[in-house]
Amino acid sequence: MLAPGTEMKDALERRGITRRQLVKFCSAMLGTLALPDRFLPQAMAAVAKARKPVLVWLEFQDCAGCSESMLRSSHPNVGEAVLDLLSWEYHETIMAGAGQAATRTLDRVVKEEKGKYLVVVEGSIPTAEGGIHCTIGGRAAIDIAREVCSNAAATIAVGACAFDGGLVAAKPNPTGAVGVHEALPGIKVINMAGCPHNPANTAAVLVHYLTFNDLPAVDQYSRPLFAYGRIIHDQCERRAHFDAGRFVTEWGDEGHRKGWCLYKMGCKGPEATFNCPIVQWNDHTSWPIRAGHGCIGCASPRFWDHMSPFYERLPSVPGFGVEMTATKLGLGLVGAALVGVTGHGLASTLRPAAPPAPPPDSVRKEN
Secondary structure (H helix, E strand, C coil): CCCCCCEHHHHHHHCCCCHHHHHHHHHHHHHHHCCCHHHHHHHHHHHHHCECCEEEEEECECCCHHHHHHHCCCCCCHHHHHHCCCEEEEECCCCCCCHHHHHHHHHHHHHHCCCCCEEEEECEEECHHHHCCCEECCEEHHHHHHHHHHCCCEEEEEHHHHHHCHHHHCCCCCCCEECHHHHCCCCCEEEECCCCCCHHHHHHHHHHHHHHCCCCCECCCCCEHHHHCCEHHHHCCCHHHHHHCCECCCCCCHHHHHCCECHHHCCCHHHCECCHHHHCECCCCECCCCCCCCCCCCCCCCHHHHCCCCCCCCCCCCCCCCCCCHHHHHHHHHHHHHHHHHHHHHHHHHCCCCCCCCCCHHHHHHC
């Protein structure tokens, strides 16, 4: 691993990454960020000239799924161009150091890189009984997070647990688990919600930070708009089947085999926002709905409580209606058109004749 402060360009060259690979990676990141191509030169220059940023990764109450998602990402060059090229100083799951050696590394980063390093938090933070339900090196997670996040340039909360407590905070929440934003109000944090987070989106946030020296625009839940600004239902490849009234009604039935809409099987896509249908997973290979399983709204606030039962259909969905078929829709549109035409004709017939227009001013003056 190269030393902190090394220019990204030098790190790229040492890893054998060509300019063409850098162009491809930056183009993919701009696409994920929904930014136009005119930002490509700026993004490339920023990535190439940026000083190698220091990153620490904290894990608290979690299943390590977000670490797995990030480390196993097959997105083009994420590992080479972002993750391996960051000065990744601390991550308990993968670092060689342990015990006091690991603790000293974290202490050094907080002290020497104060206000400059980035911190990623994975997992919820327990608050009940003084936070004793998650301790590392004898310190409560809340104390570690408060010190590390408060001294960072920015905090990236990855996954549902770091977002708002996730599964651990589901009722009855015996540990008093909360997300980073609630545990540490006032810090600069961006939430990469999802169970797990999508590594392509997190990589895009890092590229945005390197390019603009700031985090991307966020919604009311501090989630980046480029990833969480659109409803899944409106991006879904099965939306046409929903509008035509073609639904899966039983796992393995004809509709399921043909890829029909999963709304009646409990899909939460109409109430969830995420860019899964666009970015997808495993190098744009697939995503849950393409694989035949409905969306469970894992990027939504408190989804374990609010989106369950996962296989019970939503009560109502805006649009044409769940029982609408293409034939009914067509007849309805024709009927509406006839009503509109007939109404216009009746209105024209019943409307009193307009009085004649008054003569122009010049004519009135002459008379």
